[in-house]
Amino acid sequence: MSSAENNILTTKLNEVIAWGRKYSLWPMPFGTACCAIEFMGAVSAVFDISRFGAELVRFSPRQSDLLLVLGTINYKQAAILKKVYEQMCEPKYVIAVGACATCGGFYDNYAVLQGIDEVIPVDVYVPGCPPRPEQILLAIVKLQEKIEAQARGEIAKDVKRAAPEILYSSKVPTV
């Protein structure tokens, strides 16, 4: 017969909330170029983003807590991106997908923002031109780990640019 201590689970309220939050992210794609096509792959049946609890894609910032920036952002779009980010409710998260969103990519010119973190805070950076759908899924897993670590108090809630997750292709798991 099992003892009571083997049948009682204790936890903290904020950790339970974080557990629910990390498995029910509502992503909003801010797609401006080719990387957005890879996001379509990530939500397709082949890669199946719903395995990670993030399949409820919304196209309104007011209904989303995860902003995925997919593509080249020029300076005229930067103000719009900032406005979209500001319309999201807290807690909110940002993944910069691809070289363009991360650092401007090969568009090193007067018109293109050299990384979205010049205007909004970023939680996870995904390199690649374009990154594969698996890398987008890995970014979501990394974000989930970050949400959990924030709930445990291992990293501060407002740490974004200072401690970003950077995903290199060598770490990408196969599906």
Ligand code: SF4
């Ligand atoms: S990183 Fe490459 S694939 Fe992605 S939007 Fe820029 S040019 Fe296109």
